[in-house]
Amino acid sequence: MDKRRFWMIARKYATFVILCIIVIVMFFLTDRFFTFNNLSNVGRQISMNAILSVGMTMVIISGGIDLSVGSIVAMSSIVCASILTSTGQIIPAVAAALATGLGIGLINGILIAKTGIAPFIITLSSSSICSGMVLVVTMARPIPLSHDGFKQLGQGSLWILPYPFLLMIIIFVMFAALMNKTKFGRYVYAIGGNEKASIVAGIQVVRIKTVVYSLCGLLASLTGVVYTARLSSGVPSIGEGYEMQAITAAVIGGASLSGGRGGIWGTLIGAIIIGVLNNALNLLQVNSYYQNIVTGIVVLAAVLFDRFIQTRVSSEG
Amino acid sequence: MxxxxxxxxxxxxxxxxxxxxxxxxxxxxxxxxxxxxxxxxxxxxxxxxxxxxxxxxxxxxxxxxxxxxxxxxxxxxxxxxxxxxxxxxxxxxxxxxxxxxxxxxxxxxxxxxxxxxxxxxxxxxxxxxxxxxxxxxxxxxxxxxxxxxxxxxxxxxxxxxxxxxxxxxxxxxxxxxxxxxxxxxxxxxxxxxxxxxxxxxxxxxxxxxxxxxxxxxxxxxxxxxxxxxxxxxxxxxGQTIHDYYPRQEHEKGNVKFQVSGLSDDHNFYDVDFSVREGEVYGIAGLVGAGQTSLARCLYGLDRIRKGTIRIDGQEVQMTDPGSSILHGVGLVTENRKEEGLILPMKIKENIGLSPWSPVCSFKGIISRTKEERMAEDSVEAYGIRTESIHQEVVLLSGGNQQKVVLAKVLSTSPQVVILCEPTRGVDVNGKVDIYNIINQLLEQKKAVILISSEIPEILGMSDRIGIMYKGRIVKEMVNKDVRQEDIMVYATGGYAHG
Known part of the structure; x- marks a missing residue:
């Protein structure tokens, strides 16, 4: 019995321990890791993938997947940049970008929840449609921006905290509360854990799923806005492959693609691990092509470790 | 040869x-x-x-x-x-x-x-x-x-x-x-x-x-x-053992739940029966005689084609599980792992799962105190054997899992409780616990519909019995001096040869 408890605790904190190990190793390998500039840079990089991963985590917990988030990032970046260029006003530009993400997420959600077609297929199609539309409208040309106030959103900081990092913290606190403290969050877990039983319990499964995909779209467009501000331009090619990074962060953080398991805080650690690892490899002047290999190994290790513990937890019950 | x-x-x-x-x-x-x-x-x-x-x-x-x-x-x-x-x-x-x-x-x-x-x-x-x-x-x-x-x-x-x-x-x-x-x-x-x-x-x-x-x-x-x-x-x-069933007699109240001419045109036809407060109506029948479909329709999981359902004399429409819960109907499904439990979730989370269970103190936000108190009360009242309410239900025995399902359904205080094969895959002690929960329900003047393919269970717990064969209730009897053979003959369609 005690052994089982040990493994359960091990599972809970494993990713955190791994993160600590990476950080400690970096401390000894290079003196450039713990510099203000580097950490603030890592903070900015992580925050965008992390915000994107929050939505993805909710979708994965509900038992689905969303492959369209990368394209939503690109589309909202373009919408934001073009409206900012024509009006010069931040609020309508950001609002339009967020509405774009929310809208696409809503369509994804309705299609998935009402038709029962696999989320993989629905979001694969919407991803393709969105990225195609972006290319058609922009002819693949970026939209440069020269709005200083907007630029601050991505590049400025409050005291020592970069704005994107602050935004990330706010999003995580909000969504962790939503997922852990509210009935809505409970239902997302329930639907991913057992959809039939959720229906029998009287949960409005269609409505909850629709909201989950809408929120995922909304967070993707928020990520797009932050990217746009950081790069100070709307970039059509941005967001390619981001959905995979988001899935990676969620999975390292303990989310199970069969649904019902995972957590917002785990995903945060997952996103930080990816960010810190990439940064570490850069600092150690490892060829950037190796980064993919390392990320792949980390995911595999995380999943194998989880399976290892799973057998320990259940077999000794 | x-x-x-x-x-x-x-x-x-x-x-x-x-x-x-x-x-x-x-x-x-x-x-x-x-x-x-x-x-x-x-x-x-x-x-x-x-x-x-x-x-x-x-x-x-x-x-x-x-x-x-x-x-x-x-x-x-x-x-x-x-x-x-x-x-x-x-x-x-x-x-x-x-x-x-x-x-x-x-x-x-x-x-x-x-x-x-x-x-x-x-x-x-x-x-x-x-x-x-x-x-x-x-x-x-x-x-x-x-x-x-x-x-x-x-x-x-x-x-x-x-x-x-x-x-x-x-x-x-x-x-x-x-x-x-x-x-x-x-x-x-x-x-x-x-x-x-x-x-x-x-x-x-x-x-x-x-x-x-x-x-x-x-x-x-x-x-x-x-x-x-x-x-x-x-x-x-063969011989039957009777004292295995701790059935208690309870005073019957008014007719609580009544269905007439119910049919889904596919699995069951022309079903009529009524249940009074404090009464167990047992539905016997072999697997596949239409009981499961009937239960699903009574709870709004599937739609009926013909017939009416009345609660306290008022006609009601069961359009989805939410509406039936609001009308005071609860269903324990026959397959707890498929339709009853969220296996990776904790006991307390499963018990408080229904949107109508009183675990919130503020709109939509779960109150930990309320949730845990409700779970503790259920563990106590229904005899769920577990180390803690924080345990994942996947680790519980069949009988305890079934009690968690019962606790979940009862958390919305239904007045009519439909139980489908409530003791399937449950060991003897667990069975007796579940029969005692049925007694508790009767004491609270609830109407119970017990659907089971185990005839001894029907005989042991019901006040009246309806026997289904090929989608119809072919015989209804008061549970007095009824023998298993009598039920079996109707449930197997044997009366046609009788």
Missing amino acids: DVLLEAEHIFKSFMDNTVLNDISIKLHSGECLALVGENGAGKSTLMKILTGIYRMDQGEIRIRGKHADIHGPIDAQKAGIAIIHQELNLIPNLSVAQNIFLGREQVKGVQVDDKAMTAETSILLERLGIRLDPGQQVDTLSVAEQQIVEIVKVLSQNADIIIMDEPTAALSAEETGRLFDIMDELRKAGKGMIYISHRLEEIYRVAQRVSVLRDGKVITECSPMDTPVETIVEHMV
Whole structure:
């Protein structure tokens, strides 16, 4: 019995321990890791993938997947940049970008929840449609921006905290509360854990799923806005492959693609691990092509470790 | 007649539980042997031993007089034993011929030779007098036709001994007739068949001999020709133990729940019954007699086509589970792992799952105190044995899982509680706990509908009993001096022969 408890605790904190190990190793390998500039840079990089991963985590917990988030990032970046260029006003530009993400997420959600077609297929199609539309409208040309106030959103900081990092913290606190403290969050877990039983319990499964995909779209467009501000331009090619990074962060953080398991805080650690690892490899002047290999190994290790513990937890019950 | 199969002195136990206790059966060529018995009598265990899925502890199996070692499904296949399950094992998107030759395709070089297989299938079908197109895709066939494909498949593997486990459960009367005709043909061709069915009237049509199993033993072997259905039923049921059921008498109140003329035009028809406050209405019937569909409709999971449901005399519409919960109806589904529990979630989270369970102190935000107090109260009230309410339900025993499901349903304070097979897969102690929960419900003046295929349970807990057969309540009786046999006769359609 005690052994089982040990493994359960091990599972809970494993990713955190791994993160600590990476950080400690970096401390000894290079003196450039713990510099203000580097950490603030890592903070900015992580925050965008992390915000994107929050939505993805909710979708994965509900038992689905969303492959369209990368394209939503690109589309909202373009919408934001073009409206900012024509009006010069931040609020309508950001609002339009967020509405774009929310809208696409809503369509994804309705299609998935009402038709029962696999989320993989629905979001694969919407991803393709969105990225195609972006290319058609922009002819693949970026939209440069020269709005200083907007630029601050991505590049400025409050005291020592970069704005994107602050935004990330706010999003995580909000969504962790939503997922852990509210009935809505409970239902997302329930639907991913057992959809039939959720229906029998009287949960409005269609409505909850629709909201989950809408929120995922909304967070993707928020990520797009932050990217746009950081790069100070709307970039059509941005967001390619981001959905995979988001899935990676969620999975390292303990989310199970069969649904019902995972957590917002785990995903945060997952996103930080990816960010810190990439940064570490850069600092150690490892060829950037190796980064993919390392990320792949980390995911595999995380999943194998989880399976290892799973057998320990259940077999000794 | 040659002896095809002899199984002698077979013993099998799981842990300390003896399931087969010195069973012997014999099957001749050109014969159909019916195997009957209540749930848990040992029929399916015996069949699993014959087909190599389980290993027997003791005993001998002989095929055509020769000793046979059956250690796995492949050995069984080599020995010429094949089984046709109630659930079909065909690949829906392949053709009849492709299914029949699945896993041993004929090839021309490296290419699969569909033409040759189709031709051979045609010959097989013709020999059996079956009109089916070998090239037709299987999912376009009716269930009965698929069953026939399944039979042809095992015949093409040169099976001489064909076991059929409830093959007619999903068939219409006409399709059943066709299946029986084919079985007659097979008998003439010298094949032997073991036929398992709960529908006794079918046995009179197809079987030449009947073996009655009870508690892992062959109680009797007889010919259906000169054995009345009542005798078979008596053998199946045996003696009953009554004090196992802690039923208490409760004062009955007004009629709480009433249905009339209920039908979904498919699984059940013209169902009428009513339940009073503090009363248990038991619905007995064999698996697949329509009880499950009825329960789903009463709870709004499926839609009814005709008829009305009244609660306290007011007509209500059950459009979805939410509306039925609001009308005060709760359902414990028959399969707790599929439809009852969220397995990876904790006990407290499962108990407070319903949108109407009072675990929030502020709109939509779960109050930990309320949730945990409710879970603790339920653990106490329903006797859920667990270390803590934070444990994941996947780690609980069947009986405790079932109590969590009950706690979840009761958390919304339903006035009408529908229980489907509430003690399936639950050990004896757990069963008694669950019956005590039913008593608690009656004390609280709730109306209980108990649906069960275990007749002793129905007899032990109900005030009145409705017996379903093929989608209809064919008999309603007050539970006074009712014997298991009386119910069994109606539940098996035996009254038609009575």
